[in-house]
Amino acid sequence: MGVFDKARELGDKVSESITAFSGDEVVANTVIKAVEKQEKVNAILKAKGCNYRVADIDLGMGIPPTVTFGVRRVDELAESASGETQSMPLAESEEITP
Numbered sequence: 001m002g003v004f005d006k007a008r009e010l011g012d013k014v015s016e017s018i019t020a021f022s023g024d025e026v027v028a029n030t031v032i033k034a035v036e037k038q039e040k041v042n043a044i045l046k047a048k049g050c051n052y053r054v055a056d057i058d059l060g061m062g063i064p065p066t067v068t069f070g071v072r073r074v075d076e077l078a079e080s081a082s083g084e085t086q087s088m089p090l091a092e093s094e095e096i097t098p
Helices: 003-021 024-047 074-082
Strands: 052-060 066-073
Touching: 024 052, 024 066, 066 074
Parallel strands: none
Antiparallel strands: 052 066
């Protein structure tokens, strides 16, 4: 078997992997697992009193496949749901005297 035959065989395997991974059933299972992970992590964050939540999930159907979670503050989630924005101070200012 020559180098070109091995390259063609490898290309065929990659093509089969892509076709198998992009199947509707596989995509649906990936979405279900990602959402389950999001819900579990959010429950842990809430139990710890953290004001951040996993708000976004981005699935990349490449090689290798990727799942990216976006994290937002609870205030930002409420704002995006209501469509209203509220300004919040980033830090309290203190007067410093020399």
